[in-house]
Structure formats: C-alpha cells, structure tokens
Amino acid sequence: MSDTLLFIAFLLLGALTLSAATLVVTTPKIIHSALFLVLTFLGIAGIYVLLAAEFVAGVQVLIYVGAITVLVLFAIMLTHGPATPASNPVNRQWGLALVVSGALFALLLLAIQGTAWPVSSAALPKSTIETVGVQILTTYVVPFELASLLLLAAMIGAIVIAREG
Amino acid sequence: MELRLEHVLVLSALLFAIGVYGALSRRNAVAILLAIEVMFNAVNVAFVGFARFVGPEHLAGQVFAIFVITVAAAEAALALAIVMMLYRQRRSVNVEEINLLRW
Numbered sequence: 001m002s003d004t005l006l007f008i009a010f011l012l013l014g015a016l017t018l019s020a021a022t023l024v025v026t027t028p029k030i031i032h033s034a035l036f037l038v039l040t041f042l043g044i045a046g047i048y049v050l051l052a053a054e055f056v057a058g059v060q061v062l063i064y065v066g067a068i069t070v071l072v073l074f075a076i077m078l079t080h081g082p083a084t085p086a087s088n089p090v091n092r093q094w095g096l097a098l099v100v101s102g103a104l105f106a107l108l109l110l111a112i113q114g115t116a117w118p119v120s121s122a123a124l125p126k127s128t129i130e131t132v133g134v135q136i137l138t139t140y141v142v143p144f145e146l147a148s149l150l151l152l153a154a155m156i157g158a159i160v161i162a163r164e165g
Numbered sequence: 166m167e168l169r170l171e172h173v174l175v176l177s178a179l180l181f182a183i184g185v186y187g188a189l190s191r192r193n194a195v196a197i198l199l200a201i202e203v204m205f206n207a208v209n210v211a212f213v214g215f216a217r218f219v220g221p222e223h224l225a226g227q228v229f230a231i232f233v234i235t236v237a238a239a240e241a242a243l244a245l246a247i248v249m250m251l252y253r254q255r256r257s258v259n260v261e262e263i264n265l266l267r268w
Contacts, residue, residue, distance in 0.1 A: 003167035010168050014176045021180055021203050025187030030196055037199050044206050051173065051217040056209070056230050063234055068202065068241045075195055075245040079252040091261060097189035105182035112174045119170055122222045131224050132231070140228050147235045154239030162246040 010050055017043030034072050041065045055129045173214030180207035194248045194258040198241065205237045 020039035027033050041064040048057035125131040136144050184207060187200025209230040216226025252258050 007166045007168045007172075010172065014172075018176070018179055018183070021183045024203060025183055025190070025196075025200055030193055033196055033199050037202065040203060041206065044210060047173075047176070047210060048213055050168070051213045052221075053213045053216065053227050053230070056213055056227050056234075059231055059234055060209075063238055064202075064206075068238060071241055071245055072195065072199065075248055078249055079195065079258045091190060091192050094190040097186050100189060101182040101186035104185055105178055108178035108181070109175065112171055112178065117170050117219065119218050120221060124217075124221045125224070128224060128227065132227050135224060135228050136231070139223075139225075140232075143232055147232060150239050151235065154242050158242040158246040161243070162249050 006050060010047065013043050013046040013050065017047065030076055031073075034069065034076060037072070038065055038069050041069070052124050052128050055132050170214055170218040173218070174211060177207045177211040177214065180204075180210065183207075192259050192261055194251065194260050194263075195245070197260065198244050198248070202237065202241065205233060209233050 017040055020036045020043060023036040024033050024040060027036065041060060045057040045060040045065070048054070048060060181204055184200045184202075184204030187203065188197050191197050191200065212226040212230040212233065214226070216224045216230070220226065248258055251263060255263060257263070
C-alpha cells in the first residue's frame with residue numbers, strides 16, 4: 001500500500017473512531033452508548049492493522065468487541081430496573097468537564113508538538129506476530145506470568161463480589 | 166501526505182480527552198466505565214503508534230498494548246461486578262446517589 005493511501009485510510013478510520021467515541025459519551029440511552037463503543041473498538045482495530053499490529057488488532061476484536069461488550073450489555077440489562085431512568089442525563093458539572101477535557105487535549109497537543117520524537121527508520125520485522133510472541137516469552141515473561149495471576153484474582157474477585165448473598 | 170507518529174498521537178489525545186469528558190460528565194456508573202474503556206483504548210493507540218515509529222525492530226509498544234488489554238479486561242469484570250452489587254443494595258446505579266462514604 002502506498003503512503004498516501006495509508007494516510008487516507010488512517011483519516012477515515014480515525015474519523016469513524018472519533019465520531020463513535022463522541023456518541024459513546026453523549027447519547028442519552030446507555031444501551032446506545034454500549035453499541036457505539038463496539039464501533040469505536042472496531043475502528044481502533046482497523047488503525048492497529050494500519051500500524052502493522054495485526055496481533056493486537058486480533059486481540060482487540062476478541063477481547064473488547066467480543067468479551068467486554070457482552071459483559072457491559074449484561075451489566076446494563078441487569079441494572080435496568082423500574083428505578084433506573086431510561087435516559088442517561090449528564091450531571092451538573094458537564095460544562096466544567098468539557099473545559100477540563102479541552103484543557104487536557106490542549107496540553108497533550110503542546111507536548112506532542114514540542115517534543116522531538118526519536119523516530120526510527122529501522123524496517124519492521126517480516127512477521128510482527130513472531131516478534132511479539134518472542135518478546136512476550138523472553139523479555140516480558142515475568143509480566144506475562146503476572147498477568148495470568150491477575151486474571152485469576154479478577155475472576156475470583158468478580159465471582160465473590162457478584163454472588164448472591 | 167504520509168502517516169507520521171504525530172498524527173497517531175493527536176488521534177490518541179483526542180480519544181483520551183473524549184474519554185475524560187465522558188467519565189466526568191455521566192451519572193450512570195456503567196456509562197462512566199464505558200468512558201474509561203475509551204481512555205484505555207486511547208493509550209493503546211499511542212503504544213502501538215510508538216511501536217510502529219520509534220522501536221519497530223523490537224515492538225515493545227505492542228507487547229505493552231496487550232498487557233493493557235489484559236488489565237482492562239480484569240478491571241471491566243471487577244467493576245461491573247461492583248456495579249451489579251451496588252444496584253442490588255441501593256436499587257440505583259446513579260453515582261450521585263451513592264454517597265455512603267461521604268460525611
């Protein structure tokens with residue numbers, strides 16, 4: 001793929017992701033928020049593919065689009081009682097929240113503009129999946145093992161907290 | 166035009182700012198969690214961008230992104246369990262009504 005085509009694809013996927021994310025935080029109905037979140041995750045998976053991260057894109061689709069969305073939809077349905085309002089209004093500080101997030105974005109933009117990024121011109125490995133796999137099982141093997149422990153702890157914790165009684 | 170690191174970082178910053186706005190402005194606890202997921206994804210986009218443009222020979226950023234996804238999955242499971250428990254106890258997921266620890 002040529003550089004210009006890659007850039008156009010990035011712009012399109014970025015616009016899709018950003019508009020879906022905006023709808024996630026602004027639509028009044030919580031179930032619509034959850035469904036727009038799926039669109040956001042898929043757009044980000046596309047951006048991962050453009051950035052030569054095929055494995056991360058696959059993990060994103062499996063875990064975010066597959067697992068976390070189902071979990072969120074379950075939670076929404078289980079917490080949707082007669083006392084829960086159908087609409088999901090913003091709180092009283094939404095104007096202040098807009099100012100804070102705008103200021104944060106301006107600060108990040110200044111930092112991005114003001115930093116001389118050590119961009120490397122080295123070529124990508126032939127197979128990024130192979131490199132990531134070797135890295136996980138050599139350099140990052142301790143975090144990898146700790147991640148399994150963390151998932152076990154989270155699983156037990158979620159069962160204990162959500163159990164009846 | 167070609168894709169550069171700055172473009173990826175600006176996209177990441179925009180997504181993160183959207184997530185911050187959502188987390189600060191929503192009343193429903195599940196909606197706040199969704200905004201936090203958007204922020205996780207913004208950070209992952211930055212990680213993968215750094216992997217592509219700063220260290221393409223060892224791809225540490227992609228490994229970090231995978232670990233972030235793992236932690237985010239654990240966080241989502243626990244947080245949604247807590248939200249369900251709150252709903253069972255208080256019949257509400259509105260964070261403005263959950264003020265047990267406030268004096």
